[in-house]
Amino acid sequence: MNEFKKLTNEVGAPVADNDNAITAGPRGPVVMQDVWLMEKMAHFNREVIPERRMHAKGWGAYGTLTITHDISRFTKAKVLQPGAVTELFVRFSTVAGERGAADCERDIRGVAIKFYTEEGNWDLVGNNTPTFFIRDVHHFADLNRAVKRDPHTGRRSAQNNWDFWTILPECFHQVTIVMSDRGIPASFRTMHLFGEHTFSFYNVKNERCWCKFHFRTQQGIKNFTNEEAAKINGMDREYMGRDLYDAIERKDFPKWTMSVQIMTEEQAKKHHENPFDITKIWRHSEYPLIEVGVLELNRNPENYFAEVEQAAFTPAHVVPGIGFSPDRFLQGRLFSYGDAQRYRLGVNYNLIPVNRAKVEVSDYHRDGAMRVDGNYGAAPAYAPNSDGVWTAQPDVMEPPLDLDGAMYRYDPKDDPTDDCFRAGGALWRLMAEAQKQVLIENTVADMASVTENIKYRHAAHCYLADRGYGERFTKAAGLSLNKVKALSKLNHAGLVQATLASSK
Numbered sequence: 001m002n003e004f005k006k007l008t009n010e011v012g013a014p015v016a017d018n019d020n021a022i023t024a025g026p027r028g029p030v031v032m033q034d035v036w037l038m039e040k041m042a043h044f045n046r047e048v049i050p051e052r053r054m055h056a057k058g059w060g061a062y063g064t065l066t067i068t069h070d071i072s073r074f075t076k077a078k079v080l081q082p083g084a085v086t087e088l089f090v091r092f093s094t095v096a097g098e099r100g101a102a103d104c105e106r107d108i109r110g111v112a113i114k115f116y117t118e119e120g121n122w123d124l125v126g127n128n129t130p131t132f133f134i135r136d137v138h139h140f141a142d143l144n145r146a147v148k149r150d151p152h153t154g155r156r157s158a159q160n161n162w163d164f165w166t167i168l169p170e171c172f173h174q175v176t177i178v179m180s181d182r183g184i185p186a187s188f189r190t191m192h193l194f195g196e197h198t199f200s201f202y203n204v205k206n207e208r209c210w211c212k213f214h215f216r217t218q219q220g221i222k223n224f225t226n227e228e229a230a231k232i233n234g235m236d237r238e239y240m241g242r243d244l245y246d247a248i249e250r251k252d253f254p255k256w257t258m259s260v261q262i263m264t265e266e267q268a269k270k271h272h273e274n275p276f277d278i279t280k281i282w283r284h285s286e287y288p289l290i291e292v293g294v295l296e297l298n299r300n301p302e303n304y305f306a307e308v309e310q311a312a313f314t315p316a317h318v319v320p321g322i323g324f325s326p327d328r329f330l331q332g333r334l335f336s337y338g339d340a341q342r343y344r345l346g347v348n349y350n351l352i353p354v355n356r357a358k359v360e361v362s363d364y365h366r367d368g369a370m371r372v373d374g375n376y377g378a379a380p381a382y383a384p385n386s387d388g389v390w391t392a393q394p395d396v397m398e399p400p401l402d403l404d405g406a407m408y409r410y411d412p413k414d415d416p417t418d419d420c421f422r423a424g425g426a427l428w429r430l431m432a433e434a435q436k437q438v439l440i441e442n443t444v445a446d447m448a449s450v451t452e453n454i455k456y457r458h459a460a461h462c463y464l465a466d467r468g469y470g471e472r473f474t475k476a477a478g479l480s481l482n483k484v485k486a487l488s489k490l491n492h493a494g495l496v497q498a499t500l501a502s503s504k
């Protein structure tokens, strides 16, 4: 007998031979009674689970959030009280590429953080940009279909991307960011992270305010050019995952400074635009960053599938002191993630160790596929019950929220305060000359295969955001400035009409 650890089958019985199938005679066929072989093959056929519909390619790490400043006047969340140190798991991702896609693509980067707090898990599921393409949940599936593979060719399509992005003018700010020098971060460690949506806080007096979450990299911002990224993708498609893993292994732990922006309910009522529209930002000059703490990543997962692939986040997971907002996009996400994970991982996905809360869970949910714990044993299965177990906790009730207006399908473009180009224009004016040049070059390169009608639509948007932006893009794309100026005078419906495929 050798000294190696013993091979067993799936129920622990010793396996005698892992190399030679049982055959009828030395040169004969395999027999059914090689049950170890059948078990191996059957398991292998079931090893692939559905990939995330978007954000399929990702990397994860564990770490901590340490609270260094006092924001108890805004929130009673224990995870955010001074001195609190909370364990967390982060998954970084690209959005459009599939599970095997290269890391260094021009795309936004997802950042999903699971805080294992003493009041249950809080998931903050954000990106590396402070804003988003779209704002109505109806458009989410379409956005992903536009950036993913074309149903006819099976290939990614710049034409589809730009057609969709330019028909919805609210995409403009995010498109400007994605085409800018920040469109390909050099590392997950060298980018800022944002919660993006407006969320709410409430304090011990049950007073509500609105908030946005920011995590600014302490490593400094660093990006790749198109040329650098193309070279790296050709050599190492897992570059960003390797970079994060290696940094943690050499104890060069990446850190981010956590801050919040706060808006009172009164300020929100008087804000110059809809503060709950994810395509808008809150200016730092009006709502300055308030420092909260430090997020550090300091431990690599042991097993990629168990911990990274099976990690499941949802913005619906909040803890007392942190709440949602009327942001219609956030509201849509509250349904979507849990539903996706029940499909991808099964109804008991929160029993998977990486997803499991560190505190006792008492939710009455019973049974279901892969219920692998004790299933609450003999405890009552219904509530209310006379045993008085697991009663609701009214002391964590959120303050009521006043709403006004009739139920209706409101188009934000009908809101007179709505301006889809203001933020993109302001960003252009903030850019140094070299950044402007890179933005124009990247946009022209990205649109190289796109039809002229769509280029004109984008040029008109650039012009509406800032004349300089419009003129520079128009010239670089070889378009007529007179035509762009004329298009920019049309209303949204007119511009779309004038730039339909038939008008090219």
Ligand code: HEM
Binding pocket: 051, 052, 053, 054, 055, 058, 091, 092, 093, 109, 110, 111, 112, 125, 126, 127, 132, 136, 137, 140, 194, 195, 196, 197, 278, 311, 312, 313, 329, 330, 332, 333, 336, 337, 340, 341, 344
């Ligand atoms: C209505 C809008 C949205 C819907 C319906 C939606 C839906 C989804 C779904 C279904 C997944 C895959 C979940 C899974 O299979 O585990 C996902 C992943 C993700 N989404 Fe969204 N999403 C929306 C908007 C956003 C926004 C605005 C952000 C950023 C602020 C965001 C960030 C992410 C991230 C980071 C992931 C990857 C999570 C992970 O690493 O497991 N999504 N989204």
